Amino acid sequence: MNRLIMIALVTGAFLPSAQAQLGDASRGQRSFQACAPCHSLEPDRNMTGPSLADLWNRKAGMLPSFSRYSQALKSSGITWDDATLNEWLRDPQHLIPGNTMPFSGVKDAGRRGDLLAFLKDATQPGHAPPSIAQRGNQMGGMMMGMMGGGAVPNLKKLESDQRVTAITHCRDTYRVITADGKTRDFWERNLRFKTDVSDDGPQKGAPAIVAAGMMGDRADVIFAAPEEISGAISPQC
Numbered sequence: 001m002n003r004l005i006m007i008a009l010v011t012g013a014f015l016p017s018a019q020a021q022l023g024d025a026s027r028g029q030r031s032f033q034a035c036a037p038c039h040s041l042e043p044d045r046n047m048t049g050p051s052l053a054d055l056w057n058r059k060a061g062m063l064p065s066f067s068r069y070s071q072a073l074k075s076s077g078i079t080w081d082d083a084t085l086n087e088w089l090r091d092p093q094h095l096i097p098g099n100t101m102p103f104s105g106v107k108d109a110g111r112r113g114d115l116l117a118f119l120k121d122a123t124q125p126g127h128a129p130p131s132i133a134q135r136g137n138q139m140g141g142m143m144m145g146m147m148g149g150g151a152v153p154n155l156k157k158l159e160s161d162q163r164v165t166a167i168t169h170c171r172d173t174y175r176v177i178t179a180d181g182k183t184r185d186f187w188e189r190n191l192r193f194k195t196d197v198s199d200d201g202p203q204k205g206a207p208a209i210v211a212a213g214m215m216g217d218r219a220d221v222i223f224a225a226p227e228e229i230s231g232a233i234s235p236q237c
């Protein structure tokens with residue numbers, strides 16, 4: 001072995017992945033805003049991505065309550081710890097090619113260290129900062145939809161301007177009537193129908209309207225179950 005390689009090995013220059021410098025957790029909490037739209041820290045609260053509660057020493061792709069793991073993540077054989085999470089957050093596609101997390105990574109090692117310090121504590125049972133864990137419940141649905149970020153709003157209790165009482169369809173237009181008596185017209189391509197069967201979803205028979213996008217021309221109507229959808233829309237001009 002030549003001397004240069006020896007020195008590199010001894011100083012760890014060839015092993016950047018093994019080093020995961022944990023940084024400043026409060027700075028890391030701010031960086032977590034990049035993850036919060038997709039990941040909750042509450043146990044089994046799954047969104048686009050799986051809950052990150054109890055993440056350390058968990059096998060990748062193995063949270064039983066999450067139904068949308070890629071084959072790549074499930075078969076990676078990786079266990080999450082300081083080093084593997086550092087690599088994952090640096091470049092997810094490099095660590096596990098073919099995974100389906102729509103996130104390109106945090107390139108800056110310092111920011112990654114801060115994020116890891118925050119996550120390592122906040123993913124322990126009961127340690128998630130309430131401001132993050134419950135954010136979805138605190139803000140109104142229309143508001144959250146407009147801001148386009150953060151956790152999903154809880155739709156079990158609705159303000160009257162969120163609770164849909166009737167939907168009609170005429171030519172290319174949906175008309176949505178809410179419990180406050182207001183009527184809003186949408187071009188049919190701007191209104192989406194969704195479901196949420198979880199604890200965050202609406203009550204049976206009480207679909208919710210949530211703004212989508214910044215312009216105020218788009219919205220989602222979220223139902224408690226798929227079979228509610230077509231019955232809720234009456235053709236009427």
Ligand code: HEC
Binds near residue numbers: 035068101103
């Ligand atoms: C746009 C949504 C999105 C964003 C943003 C996002 N993730 Fe993910 N994440 C996912 C999805 C989806 C998966 C599952 C990927 C798969 O199955 O291949 C995932 C998987 C993971 C996993 C593996 C969990 C497990 O159970 O094995 C970790 C850890 C993770 N993400 C951490 C983060 C962190 C930390 C951030 C912020 C720096 C982040 N993610 C940003 C959607 C996202």
